[in-house]
Amino acid sequence: MFSKDIGIDLGTANVVIHVKGKGIVLDEPSVVAIKRSTGKVLAVGSEAYEMVGRTPGDIVAIRPLRDGVIADFATTEEMLRHFIEKIQVRGFFGGIRMLICTPANVTPVEEKAIREAAEKAGAKEVFLAVEPKAAAVGSGMDIWKPVGHMIIDIGGGTTDVAILSMGDIVCGETIKIAGDRFDTDILRAIKEKHKLIIGERTAEQIKKEIATVFPGGRNESMDIRGRDMVRGLPRTVTITSEELREAMAESANEIVEAAKRVLEQTPPELAADIIDRGIIMTGGGSLLHGLDQLVAERVMLPVMMAEEPTLSVAHGTGIMLENLDRLK
Structure with missing residues (x-):
């Protein structure tokens, strides 16, 4: 059975994805543009960020993560699904294993929301790691x-x-x-x-x-x-x-x-x-x-x-992915 291991720094400002064996493959703003009348997602990431403050009344650019945790569950799920499709890791036997970073004081309810969003976006197994630990590892x-x-x-x-x-x-x-x-x-x-x-x-x-x-x-x-x-x-x-x-x-x-x-x-x-x-x-x-x-x-x-401050957490998830079975 093959699986694809990916590490995600699910940040309030940016989402950074590290794929085992490939390194960092995505670094985009955590922004989703939605049509108010229909609820349809029009753009995600960099494309949606360009729309912030410049949209007509019926289109709203929102950030589904606030203070490091999920503020809008459905939109976070859509955003994750979009990014996973963009990096083309679907289609592997055994599915995707995701390691997601969270703030150190995340509550059990917030943890559950992150797990569910990841599972609905296509994860077979979800592991959580605290951000300061991943950042420390990624900083060397x-x-x-x-x-x-x-x-x-x-x-x-x-x-x-x-x-x-x-x-x-x-x-x-x-x-x-x-x-x-x-x-x-x-x-x-x-x-x-x-x-x-x-x-x-x-x-x-x-x-x-x-x-x-x-x-x-x-x-x-x-x-x-x-x-x-x-x-x-x-x-x-x-x-x-x-x-x-x-x-x-x-x-x-x-x-x-x-x-x-x-x-x-x-x-x-x-x-x-x-x-x-x-x-x-x-x-x-x-x-x-x-x-x-x-x-x-x-x-x-x-x-x-740190050498690359904005990517430390993602680099840390990359190192942790090598030891995913030990984390398990």
């Missing part, structure tokens, strides 16, 4: 030895902070503050200060191009366009890195505080290892300018970025 950490490692995995919907040793999480915390929250902070600040309404995609672009969370980290400005709240007409305003830093300061501080709380729970021997090894930061949200510097300064430990 040898977590199976009796040595302490610390990872901060910042995704779109959640941030996982974890201490790992002997192949498992010793202590950790998941908070619902990550990339999406920083976008929301930017949207709100521009609305309050400039009385200008911008879209989610514009907020994300601003975050990537000129935003920072480290004092003095960037000193740039950018002209942005949106709709004037008072007159309702299009208008252009100039925003600076410093005003964005102020807007995101509270959210960035909550990530720092989560890291401190986890370090306070860490057994002394493992804490000594972390002083030597430092902290690895990974996930798309960790790419926010100055966040690594801010964490390093506040927790007084060296912080290193």
Whole structure:
């Protein structure tokens, strides 16, 4: 009997799929475009993302995953089915075995929803792995030895902070503050200060191009366009890195505080290892300018970025797929 083993990083912002023996075969936004009147799926992934904020009234582009878990079951199932058909792994005798990553604090109900969505999308067997563990493995950490490692995995919907040793999480915390929250902070600040309404995609672009969370980290400005709240007409305003830093300061501080709380729970021997090894930061949200510097300064430990932060979890699922029978 043959089967096809695939690892899925089912992220709030992106879905990344790793096929055993092939590597990463898909990396697309977790977005689905639906026709409201009929409920018909019109586009999935990159094609649907292009429609965000630009659709007529009857078409809505939605993200079926919120805070790292399924918010819309039927749409998640459709999205998974579409991606699996796109990578062409169907048709194998014995079916598909899926390893799916979830946030560390996922509830049994949320776990069940993920399993059911995967089974309905064509999985014969479903295995679940926690994201910080997969991210640590994908970042090159040898977590199976009796040595302490610390990872901060910042995704779109959640941030996982974890201490790992002997192949498992010793202590950790998941908070619902990550990339999406920083976008929301930017949207709100521009609305309050400039009385200008911008879209989610514009907020994300601003975050990537000129935003920072480290004092003095960037000193740039950018002209942005949106709709004037008072007159309702299009208008252009100039925003600076410093005003964005102020807007995101509270959210960035909550990530720092989560890291401190986890370090306070860490057994002394493992804490000594972390002083030597430092902290690895990974996930798309960790790419926010100055966040690594801010964490390093506040927790007084060296912080290193993973080689491919957005793909660490998917790379980790690839390594775990090699040991799927042991996981079983």
